[in-house]
Amino acid sequence: MSDWSQLSLQDYELNYILKKINKKESEANRQILRNWEKKFKDTKGGQGTKSYTKEEFYDYLKSNKVES
Numbered sequence: 001m002s003d004w005s006q007l008s009l010q011d012y013e014l015n016y017i018l019k020k021i022n023k024k025e026s027e028a029n030r031q032i033l034r035n036w037e038k039k040f041k042d043t044k045g046g047q048g049t050k051s052y053t054k055e056e057f058y059d060y061l062k063s064n065k066v067e068s
Contacts (some may be wrong), residue, residue, distance in 0.1 A: 005053045009034055021061060036061065 007013070014030040023029050040060045044052050 005055070007037065007052065007054045007057050009037060017058070017061075020058065036064070 011030060014033050015025045017033055018025050018029050037057065040052070040057055043060070044056075
């Protein structure tokens with residue numbers, strides 16, 4: 001898996017996701033995404049899991065109706 005396809009929890013990456021789902025770029029919203037990322041990882045095998053992609057995370061957000 002390439003580095004580009006892996007999800008990063010850096011602010012710039014979280015801001016990109018927030019833009020993609022039409023949410024305001026704020027620290028509160030970035031924290032919400034970090035919490036969703038933890039829930040997502042739990043569905044993929046736990047917090048130690050690194051075998052998932054950005055697209056899988058986007059699909060997870062969509063399926064959980066996180067988008068506006």
